[in-house]
Each structure stands twice: as structure tokens, then as C-alpha cells.
Amino acid sequence: MKNTTIYLLYFAFLGLSTSVAFIPTDHFEVTDGYSIDFKSKDPSGTFKKMEGDIDFDASNLESSKFNLKIDVSSISTGNGMQNKKAQTEEWFDAKKHPMIKFVSTKVEKKGSDYSIVGNLTMKGITKTVTIPATLSESGNKITFKGNFNVNRMDFKVGKKSDIVPDVMKIAYVVPAVKK
Amino acid sequence: MFKHYFILAIISAIISSIVGGLYATYYYKLLFDFSMVLPVWKIVAAYFSISLIAAGIRFLFDFLLAKWGELVFNVLFGALTIASIIHPILMNGDFEMAEMYPGFAIPLYFILTLIWLALAPAFIKKPLK
Numbered sequence: 001m002k003n004t005t006i007y008l009l010y011f012a013f014l015g016l017s018t019s020v021a022f023i024p025t026d027h028f029e030v031t032d033g034y035s036i037d038f039k040s041k042d043p044s045g046t047f048k049k050m051e052g053d054i055d056f057d058a059s060n061l062e063s064s065k066f067n068l069k070i071d072v073s074s075i076s077t078g079n080g081m082q083n084k085k086a087q088t089e090e091w092f093d094a095k096k097h098p099m100i101k102f103v104s105t106k107v108e109k110k111g112s113d114y115s116i117v118g119n120l121t122m123k124g125i126t127k128t129v130t131i132p133a134t135l136s137e138s139g140n141k142i143t144f145k146g147n148f149n150v151n152r153m154d155f156k157v158g159k160k161s162d163i164v165p166d167v168m169k170i171a172y173v174v175p176a177v178k179k
Numbered sequence: 180m181f182k183h184y185f186i187l188a189i190i191s192a193i194i195s196s197i198v199g200g201l202y203a204t205y206y207y208k209l210l211f212d213f214s215m216v217l218p219v220w221k222i223v224a225a226y227f228s229i230s231l232i233a234a235g236i237r238f239l240f241d242f243l244l245a246k247w248g249e250l251v252f253n254v255l256f257g258a259l260t261i262a263s264i265i266h267p268i269l270m271n272g273d274f275e276m277a278e279m280y281p282g283f284a285i286p287l288y289f290i291l292t293l294i295w296l297a298l299a300p301a302f303i304k305k306p307l308k
């Protein structure tokens with residue numbers, strides 16, 4: 001091989017590996033305007049507090065990651081008694097497990113949308129879930145929104161019941177600003 | 180001449196990636212999964228990047244310092260590797276089991292240097308001047 005080819009290969013490998021290894025992706029923090037709603041025949045409601053950060057680069061999804069936490073005590077069903085019950089040992093056990101956590105392991109592009117695969121931890125039980133996400137961008141703000149289902153029995157949240165269905169429909173909106 | 184340095188960098192990076200990748204994969208499976216903080220592909224990319232930078236510096240040292248190039252480079256590479264472990268120690272990350280992270284990450288900082296320096300005599304045999 002000629003020296004020029006070697007130098008070209010050297011700088012190509014160097015540039016590629018250095019950019020992948022050391023150039024950081026955009027970092028975002030969850031900001032006001034989020035909503036995590038759950039819907040079923042009964043109950044329905046929302047979690048009012050969440051926090052987290054997102055590393056997201058549409059051109060480098062491998063380095064993108066989501067790390068989100070939802071405060072269990074912020075549950076609001078529109079019924080004070082239900083809110084209290086939801087935090088008991090039988091349901092979310094908020095004393096032992098105050099946070100619902102989601103940490104992504106893979107972000108993939110699906111058409112014009114995204115698919116976020118990750119570990120959802122609820123009541124100390126971790127399961128892999130896939131969350132579809134639609135992205136909208138405006139200035140230094142990105143917003144992910146989408147719908148997915150969670151089977152509460154997978155996380156031992158409550159007992160089997162004729163009144164409360166196993167599968168809860170989750171609708172979320174998570175806006176985040178660049179930091 | 181530079182070809183030997185380039186091949187050394189690539190082979191060292193490949194072997195280090197296999198060793199480091201296996202170490203990280205088994206650590207994530209057996210002890211704690213830090214893949215969100217340090218995914219295996221990032222370890223591989225870092226090994227390639229550092230290995231190539233080291234090859235470029237070694238080539239320059241050999242060219243500029245003749246027979247002293249190897250000694251100066253080896254001392255510098257070793258010292259920088261030891262100094263670099265301060266990064267995981269002071270990282271103070273906001274993630275689960277952050278206190279375990281330095282113990283996991285520090286061996287990764289030595290793998291490339293050890294392999295690179297062990298293989299170097301097989302590829303770089305004579306001083307350039």
C-alpha cells in the first residue's frame with residue numbers, strides 16, 4: 001500500500017472512532033408540561049411529578065438514552081381515597097418503592113417515529129418494555145409523546161380484579177430542554 | 180514505514196476490544212449493568228481512537244527522538260494511563276451503583292496500554308533514524 005493510502009486510512013479510522021467515542025450527544029432535561037396519564041375502565045388518572053434526563057441525537061441513536069423517574073406519591077385519580085390506596089403495599093408500595101423508573105437500552109427509528117426499548121421498574125420489579133414515541137422539535141426543546149400498554153400484574157401492582165383491568169393504557173408527553 | 184505503526188494500532192485495538200468487550204459484557208451480566216453509562220460499542224470506539232492516537236505519537240517520537248523515542252513514548256503512555264484512572268474515580272455520576280463504577284471501569288483503562296506495549300516490538304523493530 002502506498003503511504004498516502006495508509007495516511008488516509010489512518011485519519012479516516014481516527015476521525016470515525018474519536019467522534020463515536022468522545023463527542024457527546026445533546027443532553028436534555030425533562031421540563032414543565034409533561035404528562036403521564038393512565039386510562040382504564042376504572043381508575044384513570046395521572047402522575048403529576050416526574051424528572052429525568054435524555055441524551056438524544058437523531059443521527060446517532062446508538063448513543064441516545066432516556067433516564068426517567070416518576071414520583072409514585074404524585075398519583076392523581078381524581079379521588080383522594082383511591083390516591084391513598086394506590087400508595088399502599090398492595091398497589092405501588094410507595095414507601096418502599098417511591099419511584100417508577102425507566103432506563104432505555106436501545107432507541108430505534110421506526111418510519112418517522114421512534115421506538116424506545118428499555119427497562120421499566122415498578123414496585124421493585126424490572127421488565128423490558130418497548131415504548132413508541134413521536135418526536136417534535138422546537139428551538140432547544142424536544143417533545144416525545146406516545147401511547148403504550150402496561151400490564152400491572154407483571155409488576156404485582158394490585159391484585160387480579162373484575163373492577164380494575166390488568167392492562168392500563170398509558171399516554172405520555174415528555175418535553176425536555178437542551179442543557 | 181508508517182504502515183507498521185498503523186497495523187500495530189489496528190491489531191491492538193481489535194484485541195483490546197475483544198478483551199474489554201468480554202470483560203464488560205460479563206460484568207454487566209454477572210454483577211451490575213453499567214451499559215447505560217458505558218456501552219460496549221463506546222469501549223470499542225475509544226480503544227480504536229486511543230490506539231491510533233498512540234501510533235501517531237509513537238511515529239512522531241521515533242522520527243524526532245530517534246532511539247530515545249521508544250523510551251519516552253513508553254514512559255508517557257504508561258504515565259498517562261495511570262493518570263487517566265482519576266476520571267472514573269472523580270466521575271461522581273448520578274446513576275445507580277455509581278460507587279461501584281470505578282471498580283468496574285479502572286481495569287478497562289489498562290487493557291489497551293498493556294496490549295499495545297506488548298505488541299509494539301513485533302511491529303516497530305528499528306529506530307527511524
